[in-house]
């Protein structure tokens with residue numbers, strides 16, 4: 001996973017609630033065996049008309065938001081399907097941080113594991129940042145994970161919180177499987193104990 | 208340990224699976240069952256390969272292809288190239304990593320959330336995960352079951368654990384008998400209508416109350432299946448005699464002395480009196496009517512006797528705008544009667560309502576009636592075993608004679624990854640779980656209903672109150 005320390009960039013305003021992962025990336029684009037290349041399909045139905053032409057009124061089809069690295073949106077972003085293709089598509093487009101009042105649980109966890117930082121801020125603050133973002137290219141927003149602050153274009157700092165474990169992994173670009181495997185002994189003894197206590201637990205024999 | 212404080216079903220299953228708790232409160236949680244399918248696993252196996260890691264517990268893992276496969280002419284293979292590559296990739300991966308696999312042409316093949324319980328793979332008290340949000344289904348057995356992303360699939364493959372923070376406990380209690388003409392689907396739609404699509408975020412839901420206890424396992428699975436539509440990753444129902452009777456004798460369930468030990472353990476799982484719930488919601492089933500969604504998320508739901516609501520009545524500007532967009536997408540005007548809406552397509556199936564009980568309910572309505580002219584109606588059983596049973600019971604024959612198409616088991620039109628799609632502007636009565644924009648095909652309009660309501664819409668050609676059909 002790519003490190004996330006501090007990001008200063010263009011933020012795209014997307015003031016919609018309940019953006020589901022089918023909207024982020026429709027199912028027909030999930031027939032891939034790779035993680036890359038999904039950026040062109042990000043927000044497909046919002047971004048393109050039925051003939052595949054860009055809809056000029058959609059924010060990511062406008063300058064300077066084509067180069068947005070931050071997305072600011074409303075409640076319950078990423079609800080629905082567990083598809084990790086959603087953060088892959090965001091990442092492939094170039095978005096490294098999403099700011100919203102709250103996120104759906106699975107999407108939140110999927111994003112963290114791909115170096116896309118979900119930042120929870122109140123609805124009022126999100127609306128303020130959306131107004132900032134609407135100012136376009138001259139109004140860059142900074143997201144500083146080290147200090148856990150979002151810096152508005154006017155310099156005002158807004159604190160946010162990320163759980164310490166995820167923050168540690170993000171700041172150092174660490175793979176969490178490697179972290180877990182460091183606890184291999186605990187895992188071995190858990191398996192032994194579990195088998196001793198519940199020998200009746202069946203396994204799945206190869207078919 | 209000294210006196211334990213009263214615990215919920217979730218607390219008990221959680222506690223017994225904690226391998227270790229790290230300093231910041233994240234736990235390494237042991238996983239008893241990992242179900243794998245073709246869409247969310249290729250990148251996970253690729254990750255293992257790149258890191259040179261094996262699958263730690265192939266004996267606790269099972270794979271099946273379900274999302275992306277055809278419902279007709281299966282013996283001829285998969286026509287669409289990208290779908291075929293995805294299934295072939297799964298087959299190569301299970302072989303290389305030694306993971307048990309149910310092939311497409313095996314009679315036990317089916318939607319992963321149907322076959323887990325059906326084969327006795329999913330059991331009470333287990334932790335069970337799958338790279339699919341409707342993994343919540345298996346919670347009906349009293350398991351802690353939830354959907355994970357592909358990175359987590361890789362984590363489970365490599366370590367048989369997940370890194371998790373404990374979730375909060377929410378109780379949804381439903382009392383009273385299920386009124387005539389309604390089913391578990393109407394109950395869960397009513398629950399989502401009440402708590403909203405984000406109402407369960409950060410929680411697991413335990414369903415309690417005499418109405419839930421009175422449901423058979425199929426109904427319980429329909430309810431826990433849609434838990435994710437209320438934002439909660441997992442929904443659980445305490446195991447009881449209904450559960451044990453369902454599990455007993457299934458191919459992978461414990462047998463003989465092991466069965467007795469299992470049951471005595473499972474009896475210790477239900478929530479202790481006085482255990483703490485962070486949130487509680489109470490509903491009375493007697494108020495529930497057959498439901499139909501009108502919008503593009505499952506909370507946008509009304510009774511079939513209701514009208515398309517008017518967004519102008521909503522105060523919050525964001526929600527008003529969203530509801531307005533829903534109406535436009537769905538091609539509806541406020542005040543329209545739901546029963547005036549004509550349907551073009553009817554889909555009966557999915558992990559929500561693709562079990563034998565669901566097909567029986569549909570057949571009971573369809574019997575002696577014909578699918579209305581101009582309506583395309585599809586029945587896709589949830590598994591090969593469900594299909595065989597329906598054929599043995601004569602249910603398939605009833606549906607076919609009524610004019611329904613009878614297909615091979617898979618996800619099919621629930622998400623339109625295979626050739627079964629609806630086209631732009633078409634209106635579909637669907638027994639699936641998501642009515643998101645474009646879910647069943649680009650521009651398609653999905654209304655979620657129960658199996659008997661779907662059958663009623665098929666024979667009437669428009670949404671109809673199944674209670675009036677007799």
Ligand code: SF4
Nearest residue numbers: 341557558618621622
């Ligand atoms: S039937 Fe639908 S909801 Fe269920 S697993 Fe398949 S695609 Fe997902």
